[in-house]
Amino acid sequence: MELTVLNEEQSPSTEGGCSASACGSSDDQLAHLSDEIKQKVHNHPCYSEDAHHYFARMHVAVAPACNIQCHYCNRKYDCANESRPGVVSELLTPDQAVKKTKAVAANIPQMTVLGIAGPGDPLANLDRTFETFRRLSAEAPDIKLCVSTNGLALPDAVEELAKHNIDHVTITINTVDPEIGAKIYPWIYWNNRRIRGKKAAKILIERQQKGLEMLVERGILVKVNSVMIPGVNDEHLKEVSRIVKQKGAFLHNVMPLIAEAEHGTFYGVMGQRGPSNEELMDLQDACSGDMNMMRHCRQCRADAVGLLGEDRGDEFTIDKIEAMDIDYDAAMKKRAIIHQGIEEELAEKEKRRAALAAVKVPSGPAVDNKHFRPVLMAVATSGGGMINQHFGHATEFLIYEASRDGVRFISHRKVDQYCIGDDSCGEKESALAGSIRALTGCEVVLCSKIGFEPWGLLEEAGIAPNGEHAMEPIEEAVMDVYEEMIKTGKLDEAKSEDSQMTA
């Protein structure tokens, strides 16, 4: 099969973000999807920005083997303290995975989704992966199943995936150009040979694209993950985004490269840098257009358990689950009631948001028809869509953009766990300096409370601390603050120098 994805007819690239339908309705990333797809993803924490505050997910690590090498991955995955994809604490047999899934579902009833994401490639571990899916679809039918893959083995697995009623597949597609691919993938294992360089990348790319097309044909939802690697595929990802969207992927998730030397990956050891927050945000904006961009991905471990951004894996080790006695039928009933409650809360939130969208139509006196620049605001939250976290306790901030078009979720930015940025951003920095760095480009930070010292430092950095909206819903508070900035003339001034984005 010849690769036809490059140099095809291409629509002109949309610079600088939202051009059409997907934008404007607050941060609803799923706005342009068909009702059928919305129904499928509305309670999937990884696909819906709203849902991820309420619903939880888990990964079971039944898939250790891999059929390719990526330069951002280290096959020595046995690590308890790192939070990144491809890392797990203990491998599970399919039987243990089924037990663990039921134990988590019974104890964390908000858990709606079970994924197999590694630590290797799930489709390079077909027997283990499919036995797990087969048993779960029979024994725990109220759990959604999904899988992620590098795509090499995907075309051969599509039939089987369709059989197990897996309606979500994530393919990691970092490039559609073998030249670039050779800089990301040193080799693949294909037809019983190790194949290297451009030839390997070309095969991988063809298989990924073919797999994507086959899944779309069968109505299986496809999300595409891409790792943004500065100087390698950063510009190119705009083209990838366009192509995968054309082919029917419903969501594109551009994630920053994680490459710390201590992780022992090729990129980490060689000193390949990851993107800055601003570079990532700019690329995500450039890739968006009509395409749904995913902006709340937490790049979780291959054995993560709980809400996105949290990991309760320690509560469900093999020892502990073996000791649990789970009555899954009873658990299913309880789960159904809790899910119903969450659905109602989400519907209520959607209603409030619609009301908010109606209010913000420019109609006020002095501000009519005047253009005000959008403002980035950071929010400290421990979940539930509320401003409910102390500034000093935040390990990540959610970044929102307020404009006259509404409030849009942009991304989350981590503070402590690892640092995305240049060499000066290391352990030597205090946690506070790290927090302030994570807020680069923001003009306001909303939190439930904040100490005296950070208050001063934030102001120095041109970021206004704000604790006045504690315990309020995020989007409404962000809009209130924005309106306040307009009223007090803050947006008549140029943005302060300190808070200008730095590359």
Added chain:
Amino acid sequence: MSLSIIESCVNCWACLDVCPSDAIYDAKPHFMIDAKKCTECEGDHADPQCASICPIEGAILDAAGEAVNPAGSLTGIPPEMMEKAMAEIQAR
């Protein structure tokens, strides 16, 4: 005639699944090859399968004790080119 696995193995299971002779087993602290069963894939494949999928340079030795995947063979960067490659990557 047999390949062997040494302590740099990371127990990733890839080799176990592709061995046509069922010669590889999950052992502690690392996977092992049963020398009585290993055929080096002769008659089955052009290349020994474990060594074709192993992600760790130097982890699999041939019958003479030489690394089947020597340093630089999997990253694609021979040791003498390391410095240059590193400078190139760090300039990105």
